[in-house]
Amino acid sequence: MKRIMTVSTRNLTESAKKGGCGECQTSCQSACKTSCGIANQQCEALKATK
Amino acid sequence: MVHCYKNNGYNIVLDSNSGSVHAVDEVAFDVIKKYEKKSKNEIITETLEDYPDVTKADVEEIFSDIEQLKADGKLFTEDKFRNLELNIQARPTFLKAMCLHIAHDCNLCCKYCFAGEGEYKGDRSLMSFEVGKQALDYLIEHSGTRRNLEVDFFGGEPLMNFNVVKELVAYARSIEKEKGKNFRFTLTTNGVLLNDEVMEWANRECYNVVLSLDGRKSTNDRMRVSKNNKGCYDLILPKFQKMAKARNQQGYYIRGTYTHYNTDFSKDILHMANLGFEQLAMEPVVADPKMDYALTDEDLPVLKEQYDLLAKEMCKRNREGKGFTFFHYMIDLEGGPCIYKRISGCGVGTDYMAVTPWGDLYPCHQFVGDKKFLLGNVFDGVHNQKIINEFKLCNVYSREACQDCFAKLYCSGGCSANAYHTTGAITGTCNLSCELHRRRVENAIMIKVDEMFQNADN
Numbered sequence: 261m262k263r264i265m266t267v268s269t270r271n272l273t274e275s276a277k278k279g280g281c282g283e284c285q286t287s288c289q290s291a292c293k294t295s296c297g298i299a300n301q302q303c304e305a306l307k308a309t310k
Numbered sequence: 311m312v313h314c315y316k317n318n319g320y321n322i323v324l325d326s327n328s329g330s331v332h333a334v335d336e337v338a339f340d341v342i343k344k345y346e347k348k349s350k351n352e353i354i355t356e357t358l359e360d361y362p363d364v365t366k367a368d369v370e371e372i373f374s375d376i377e378q379l380k381a382d383g384k385l386f387t388e389d390k391f392r393n394l395e396l397n398i399q400a401r402p403t404f405l406k407a408m409c410l411h412i413a414h415d416c417n418l419c420c421k422y423c424f425a426g427e428g429e430y431k432g433d434r435s436l437m438s439f440e441v442g443k444q445a446l447d448y449l450i451e452h453s454g455t456r457r458n459l460e461v462d463f464f465g466g467e468p469l470m471n472f473n474v475v476k477e478l479v480a481y482a483r484s485i486e487k488e489k490g491k492n493f494r495f496t497l498t499t500n501g502v503l504l505n506d507e508v509m510e511w512a513n514r515e516c517y518n519v520v521l522s523l524d525g526r527k528s529t530n531d532r533m534r535v536s537k538n539n540k541g542c543y544d545l546i547l548p549k550f551q552k553m554a555k556a557r558n559q560q561g562y563y564i565r566g567t568y569t570h571y572n573t574d575f576s577k578d579i580l581h582m583a584n585l586g587f588e589q590l591a592m593e594p595v596v597a598d599p600k601m602d603y604a605l606t607d608e609d610l611p612v613l614k615e616q617y618d619l620l621a622k623e624m625c626k627r628n629r630e631g632k633g634f635t636f637f638h639y640m641i642d643l644e645g646g647p648c649i650y651k652r653i654s655g656c657g658v659g660t661d662y663m664a665v666t667p668w669g670d671l672y673p674c675h676q677f678v679g680d681k682k683f684l685l686g687n688v689f690d691g692v693h694n695q696k697i698i699n700e701f702k703l704c705n706v707y708s709r710e711a712c713q714d715c716f717a718k719l720y721c722s723g724g725c726s727a728n729a730y731h732t733t734g735a736i737t738g739t740c741n742l743s744c745e746l747h748r749r750r751v752e753n754a755i756m757i758k759v760d761e762m763f764q765n766a767d768n
Contacts, residue, residue: 261375264372290563299721
């Protein structure tokens with residue numbers, strides 16, 4: 261595509277099929293404590309496959 | 311929902327339901343913006359008028375690309391996740407994270423402290439080993455199949471009760487294997503009592519360390535003061551620098567709070583980066599609107615500009631090989647959370663609870679001291695299931711204001727405590743927080759786009 265470049269992203273629809281293991285970090289255990297930084301967390305299942 | 315925005319010279323298209331991100335040129339940007347609002351012929355006519363160098367074939371090609379992206383599920387995708395909400399509400403929940411209020415006491419009296427100098431509307435108190443042990447046992451007992459269990463030592467100032475902290479970690483380590491669990495500990499500290507012994511212990515035992523510093527000396531010392539009103543910057547800075555170095559610049563955050571008095575907070579973040587810290591976080595103050603340091607809606611334009619300035623500077627430093635991490639810009643587009651996490655949120659009151667020094671359970675640290683949210687205690691368990699059920703139903707689809715927001719799958723509807731303190735409902739939304747979060751998401755994505763172009767250049 262000449263005018264459109266797509267950034268590589270996780271397919272959220274696919275993640276609905278196997279997601280939800282609940283092992284990823286609770287966002288308030290990182291640094292926020294006063295907001296909700298969900299998207300900042302890494303998926304533990306994907307991390308384990310790397 | 312498609313969100314088109316311009317940032318740092320980039321034209322960015324975010325397809326929020328699929329999480330896809332596209333960087334496009336001006337012509338494609340205009341076509342995509344009009345795509346669902348006007349007919350194809352209208353868009354072609356207008357584009358040819360607006361861009362004399364562009365041919366009809368060029369615009370046809372853009373249409374073809376858009377159709378391809380639609381077919382691939384990367385543009386103009388529908389929200390197919392709403393039905394998951396039912397599954398999320400019906401799901402069994404397991405406790406996996408605990409905020410242990412190991413000390414309701416503090417050796418600083420920061421003027422903005424939401425914990426009220428560490429006391430949380432109660433008496434000064436330190437958690438005993440027996441209460442802490444019971445809390446850890448309670449966590450294991452209610453963690454079901456979850457393997458990674460997170461425990462945050464919080465306060466007040468946790469190092470005022472360091473011996474109990476050490477004993478609890480030793481206890482957890484002694485049982486985690488037989489219980490099939492993996493404890494991850496976080497220590498949050500103001501640094502006053504940080505010494506070589508603590509550092510050595512934390513570097514061995516803690517997955518994460520959160521070190522409180524607000525930035526420039528003038529900023530930090532205005533709010534972060536001792537009982538005799540002396541700022542703590544000079545005391546804590548060398549210790550934090552030593553700690554960051556000892557942790558190889560990983561597994562820690564220097565975390566600041568900005569207020570109405572430093573709406574130019576990007577300077578504070580850059581000050582800390584210039585001091586050599588590579589993991590930085592900075593949060594807007596949580597405050598009663600009546601307080602002089604509380605942020606106001608009038609501050610919003612300046613605050614948004616600050617986030618933009620920070621993002622641009624981070625792109626520049628990344629390209630110079632002098633990059634640093636800012637918590638709110640560390641969106642992981644490829645390895646980030648699944649859709650379940652994005653819908654269900656932080657886990658307040660379900661996956662995550664706070665424990666007071668005497669063992670009371672609250673949905674999170676920000677509700678501690680508010681008796682309406684007292685869930686039970688670590689000895690007798692939860693007796694207020696009604697509140698738990700309310701949090702279980704709390705997700706991005708239960709917040710009306712989120713439905714048309716492009717950022718809803720990046721914050722899951724935001725912080726329930728902020729919502730409650732602003733609107734009186736845990737399913738409400740706090741406008742100021744939302745405005746700031748939307749701008750942070752835009753900037754975080756822009757940085758990823760910049761990285762893509764940087765990699766393409768190299």
